[in-house]
Amino acid sequence: MELPRKIQAVVKALSRLPGVGEKTALRQTLVMTRWHANEISELAKAFENLQTLGKCIECGMYCDEKLCVVCSDETRCESEVLCVVENLNDCLAIEKSGTFSGIYHVMGGVLNPLLGIGPNELELDQLLARVKKYQIKEIILAVNSSVEGDATCALIKEMLPEETQILRIGFGIPMGGSLEYLDSLTISKALENRRHL
Protein backbone atom coordinates (compact mmCIF):
# COMPACT_ATOMS: atom_id res chain seq x y z
CA MET A 1 0.00 0.00 0.00
CA GLU A 2 1.31 3.42 -0.97
CA LEU A 3 1.42 5.93 1.86
CA PRO A 4 -0.10 9.37 1.28
CA ARG A 5 2.45 11.72 -0.29
CA LYS A 6 2.32 14.15 2.65
CA ILE A 7 3.31 11.38 5.04
CA GLN A 8 5.96 10.07 2.62
CA ALA A 9 7.56 13.49 2.47
CA VAL A 10 7.98 13.76 6.26
CA VAL A 11 9.22 10.15 6.53
CA LYS A 12 11.78 10.83 3.82
CA ALA A 13 13.01 13.97 5.60
CA LEU A 14 13.23 12.32 9.04
CA SER A 15 15.02 9.25 7.63
CA ARG A 16 17.95 11.47 6.77
CA LEU A 17 18.72 11.87 10.47
CA PRO A 18 21.35 9.61 12.02
CA GLY A 19 19.87 6.67 13.88
CA VAL A 20 16.43 7.10 12.30
CA GLY A 21 15.36 4.37 9.91
CA GLU A 22 12.26 4.43 7.76
CA LYS A 23 10.26 2.47 10.34
CA THR A 24 11.09 4.90 13.16
CA ALA A 25 10.48 7.86 10.87
CA LEU A 26 7.02 6.54 10.02
CA ARG A 27 6.21 5.99 13.69
CA GLN A 28 7.30 9.54 14.51
CA THR A 29 5.34 10.96 11.58
CA LEU A 30 2.18 9.19 12.67
CA VAL A 31 2.57 10.67 16.16
CA MET A 32 2.80 14.12 14.60
CA THR A 33 -0.39 13.61 12.61
CA ARG A 34 -2.20 13.71 15.94
CA TRP A 35 -0.57 16.94 17.06
CA HIS A 36 -2.34 20.30 17.23
CA ALA A 37 -1.63 22.72 14.41
CA ASN A 38 0.35 25.02 16.72
CA GLU A 39 2.60 22.16 17.86
CA ILE A 40 3.44 21.35 14.25
CA SER A 41 4.10 25.01 13.51
CA GLU A 42 6.41 25.26 16.52
CA LEU A 43 8.41 22.27 15.32
CA ALA A 44 8.60 23.63 11.79
CA LYS A 45 9.69 27.03 13.10
CA ALA A 46 12.42 25.46 15.28
CA PHE A 47 13.81 23.64 12.24
CA GLU A 48 13.62 26.76 10.13
CA ASN A 49 15.51 28.78 12.75
CA LEU A 50 18.48 26.44 12.32
CA GLN A 51 19.16 28.24 9.06
CA THR A 52 20.15 31.35 10.98
CA LEU A 53 22.00 29.56 13.75
CA GLY A 54 24.84 31.79 14.95
CA LYS A 55 28.44 30.93 15.64
CA CYS A 56 30.81 32.45 18.18
CA ILE A 57 32.95 34.96 16.31
CA GLU A 58 36.00 33.75 18.23
CA CYS A 59 35.94 29.96 18.42
CA GLY A 60 33.26 28.96 15.92
CA MET A 61 31.02 27.23 18.46
CA TYR A 62 27.28 27.48 17.84
CA CYS A 63 25.75 30.05 20.17
CA ASP A 64 22.98 32.65 20.50
CA GLU A 65 25.16 35.67 21.19
CA LYS A 66 28.22 37.00 19.38
CA LEU A 67 30.50 35.26 21.86
CA CYS A 68 29.97 31.84 23.43
CA VAL A 69 30.10 31.33 27.22
CA VAL A 70 33.67 30.05 27.08
CA CYS A 71 35.01 32.96 25.04
CA SER A 72 33.16 35.45 27.27
CA ASP A 73 34.99 34.06 30.30
CA GLU A 74 38.13 36.13 30.91
CA THR A 75 39.79 33.52 33.11
CA ARG A 76 39.50 30.96 30.36
CA CYS A 77 40.83 33.38 27.75
CA GLU A 78 43.85 34.04 29.96
CA SER A 79 44.62 30.34 30.50
CA GLU A 80 47.05 30.21 27.52
CA VAL A 81 45.70 26.77 26.62
CA LEU A 82 43.58 26.09 23.57
CA CYS A 83 41.83 22.88 22.62
CA VAL A 84 41.04 22.14 18.98
CA VAL A 85 37.90 20.06 18.45
CA GLU A 86 36.02 18.87 15.39
CA ASN A 87 32.51 19.83 16.41
CA LEU A 88 30.18 21.12 19.10
CA ASN A 89 29.49 17.59 20.37
CA ASP A 90 33.17 16.98 21.12
CA CYS A 91 33.34 20.33 22.85
CA LEU A 92 30.30 19.49 25.00
CA ALA A 93 31.81 16.11 25.90
CA ILE A 94 35.02 17.79 27.10
CA GLU A 95 33.09 20.48 29.00
CA LYS A 96 31.07 17.75 30.72
CA SER A 97 34.26 16.06 31.89
CA GLY A 98 35.03 19.31 33.74
CA THR A 99 38.78 18.91 33.30
CA PHE A 100 39.55 21.61 30.76
CA SER A 101 39.71 25.29 31.64
CA GLY A 102 41.09 26.82 28.46
CA ILE A 103 39.44 28.02 25.27
CA TYR A 104 38.39 26.10 22.15
CA HIS A 105 38.65 26.23 18.41
CA VAL A 106 35.77 24.41 16.78
CA MET A 107 36.77 23.37 13.26
CA GLY A 108 33.41 22.02 12.16
CA GLY A 109 35.08 18.95 10.63
CA VAL A 110 38.47 17.70 9.50
CA LEU A 111 40.37 18.05 6.24
CA ASN A 112 38.63 16.13 3.50
CA PRO A 113 39.61 16.97 -0.07
CA LEU A 114 36.86 14.73 -1.45
CA LEU A 115 34.21 16.77 0.35
CA GLY A 116 35.96 20.02 -0.48
CA ILE A 117 36.93 20.68 3.14
CA GLY A 118 40.26 22.49 3.20
CA PRO A 119 42.10 24.72 5.72
CA ASN A 120 39.74 27.63 4.94
CA GLU A 121 36.63 25.68 5.87
CA LEU A 122 38.25 24.74 9.20
CA GLU A 123 39.06 28.42 9.91
CA LEU A 124 42.70 27.60 10.56
CA ASP A 125 43.76 31.21 9.93
CA GLN A 126 41.44 32.27 12.72
CA LEU A 127 43.05 29.61 14.93
CA LEU A 128 46.50 30.99 14.20
CA ALA A 129 45.34 34.55 14.88
CA ARG A 130 43.91 33.55 18.26
CA VAL A 131 47.06 31.65 19.23
CA LYS A 132 48.87 34.97 18.84
CA LYS A 133 46.14 37.13 20.37
CA TYR A 134 45.81 35.04 23.53
CA GLN A 135 49.49 34.11 23.71
CA ILE A 136 48.62 30.45 23.68
CA LYS A 137 51.45 28.29 24.98
CA GLU A 138 49.78 24.92 24.69
CA ILE A 139 47.47 23.50 22.03
CA ILE A 140 45.59 20.30 22.69
CA LEU A 141 44.37 18.56 19.58
CA ALA A 142 41.25 16.66 20.60
CA VAL A 143 40.79 15.31 17.12
CA ASN A 144 39.49 11.81 16.51
CA SER A 145 41.89 9.25 15.06
CA SER A 146 41.38 8.75 11.35
CA VAL A 147 43.42 9.35 8.21
CA GLU A 148 41.74 12.76 7.81
CA GLY A 149 42.07 13.57 11.51
CA ASP A 150 45.79 12.76 11.47
CA ALA A 151 46.34 14.85 8.33
CA THR A 152 44.52 17.76 9.98
CA CYS A 153 46.72 17.53 13.08
CA ALA A 154 49.85 17.42 10.93
CA LEU A 155 48.78 20.56 9.05
CA ILE A 156 47.96 22.45 12.25
CA LYS A 157 51.35 21.52 13.67
CA GLU A 158 53.03 22.83 10.53
CA MET A 159 51.15 26.15 10.71
CA LEU A 160 51.74 26.98 14.36
CA PRO A 161 54.76 28.84 15.72
CA GLU A 162 57.56 26.50 16.79
CA GLU A 163 57.44 27.58 20.42
CA THR A 164 53.83 26.46 20.84
CA GLN A 165 53.54 23.15 22.65
CA ILE A 166 51.30 20.86 20.65
CA LEU A 167 49.78 17.83 22.27
CA ARG A 168 47.31 15.32 21.06
CA ILE A 169 44.94 13.36 23.21
CA GLY A 170 44.94 9.73 22.36
CA PHE A 171 45.11 7.48 25.36
CA GLY A 172 41.87 5.62 25.89
CA ILE A 173 40.34 6.97 22.71
CA PRO A 174 39.83 3.96 20.46
CA MET A 175 41.09 4.21 16.88
CA GLY A 176 38.25 5.51 14.77
CA GLY A 177 36.32 6.21 17.99
CA SER A 178 34.42 9.42 18.39
CA LEU A 179 34.84 11.71 21.40
CA GLU A 180 31.14 12.39 21.70
CA TYR A 181 30.41 8.76 22.63
CA LEU A 182 32.97 8.55 25.42
CA ASP A 183 32.19 8.96 29.08
CA SER A 184 33.57 11.87 31.10
CA LEU A 185 36.13 9.73 32.94
CA THR A 186 37.66 8.44 29.71
CA ILE A 187 37.83 11.99 28.39
CA SER A 188 39.50 13.34 31.54
CA LYS A 189 41.99 10.46 31.38
CA ALA A 190 42.63 11.16 27.70
CA LEU A 191 43.22 14.84 28.49
CA GLU A 192 45.59 13.95 31.34
CA ASN A 193 47.49 11.59 29.09
CA ARG A 194 47.97 13.97 26.20
CA ARG A 195 51.26 13.43 24.42
CA HIS A 196 53.53 15.50 22.25
CA LEU A 197 52.88 15.44 18.58
Ligand SMILES: [Zn+2]
Ligand atom coordinates in the same frame (compact mmCIF):
# COMPACT_ATOMS: atom_id res chain seq x y z
ZN1 LIG B 1 33.61 30.98 21.56
